Amino acid sequence: MLLIWLGTINPVHEMVSESKKMGALTLIDGAQSAPHMRINVREIDCDFYVLSGHKMYGPTGTGVLFARKSVMEEMPPYQGGGEMIKTVTFKETTYNDLPFRYEAGTPNIAGAIGLAEAADFMADIGIEKIEEIEHHLTAYAHQKLSEIEGIRFIGTAPQKTSVVSFLIEGTHPTDVGTIIDKLGYAVRTGHHCTQPLMDKYGIPGTVRASFSAYNTTDEIDGFSNAVAKAAKMLR
Ligand SMILES: *Cc1c(COP(=O)(O)O)cnc(C)c1O
Numbered sequence: 001m002l003l004i005w006l007g008t009i010n011p012v013h014e015m016v017s018e019s020k021k022m023g024a025l026t027l028i029d030g031a032q033s034a035p036h037m038r039i040n041v042r043e044i045d046c047d048f049y050v051l052s053g054h055k056m057y058g059p060t061g062t063g064v065l066f067a068r069k070s071v072m073e074e075m076p077p078y079q080g081g082g083e084m085i086k087t088v089t090f091k092e093t094t095y096n097d098l099p100f101r102y103e104a105g106t107p108n109i110a111g112a113i114g115l116a117e118a119a120d121f122m123a124d125i126g127i128e129k130i131e132e133i134e135h136h137l138t139a140y141a142h143q144k145l146s147e148i149e150g151i152r153f154i155g156t157a158p159q160k161t162s163v164v165s166f167l168i169e170g171t172h173p174t175d176v177g178t179i180i181d182k183l184g185y186a187v188r189t190g191h192h193c194t195q196p197l198m199d200k201y202g203i204p205g206t207v208r209a210s211f212s213a214y215n216t217t218d219e220i221d222g223f224s225n226a227v228a229k230a231a232k233m234l235r
Helices: 001-006 014-022 068-073 109-125 125-144 175-183 195-201 217-235
Strands: 025-029 047-050 063-067 085-088 093-095 151-153 163-168 186-188 206-212
Touching: 063 068, 109 125, 109 175, 125 151, 125 163, 125 217, 163 217, 175 186, 175 206, 175 217
Parallel strands: 025 047
Antiparallel strands: 047 063, 085 093, 151 163, 163 206, 186 206
C-alpha cells in the first residue's frame, strides 16, 4: 500500500473485507493515520493494527500493536522473559494470560506513560479539530504552491491527509530541500523508501512537506516563498 506516502486515505475497511474473502489475515500500518484521524479497529475489522508513538507527538521507541483477541490466542509467544509464563516445570510450560504472554521482560514503562500522555494531548485538542486544521493547512499549501512556476504535485487524491509531495520541473528534489532547509523549512526529500512508486511516476523522488495542527498559514506563506526562491535559483 504505497499510496500512504502521498497522503492518500485508503478505503481500508473495503480492502480488509476483500482480503478476508481470500482467507488472509490483515494488518494495517497506521503510523501515518494515528496522528491525523480517528481510528476504529472494530469498524476496519482488521486482525492487526500498528502505529508509531513518535509520529503522534509521543516518545521515540514506543508504539501500539493491536491484535484481535482470537488471533492472539492462537499465536505462539515470540519472546521469552519475565511475566510471560504462568507455570514452569521440567515437563511443560503454560503461558500467562493475554496480553502478558507477549510482553516478556521489563517493558518501556516511561515510554508507555509518555505515549498515553500524547494520546491525551491529542484527545484534549480533539481529533476532529486536528483534522479540520490540517485539512485547511493542506488546501492552503496546495493553493499557495500552485502559484510557483513548474511545480508538479504528486498525489492529489480528494481524500488525503496533510502531506504535500511535489517536484519542480528542471530541478532535483534534494537541491530544493537543501535550499529551503537553509531558509528554515525542514522537508523530506528523496524516494521516501518507496522506489516502486517513484518508478510508477517516472521520477527520482519528491519534496514532501507535512503539516501538523500546530502549523499556521503564516508558516505556509514563508514556506511557499522559500520554495519559490529555490525554484528561481535552480531553474
Ligand atoms: C514511520 C513509519 C514506519 C516506521 O515506524 P518507526 O516507528 O519510525 O520505526 C512504518 N510505516 C509507516 C507508514 C511510517 O510512516
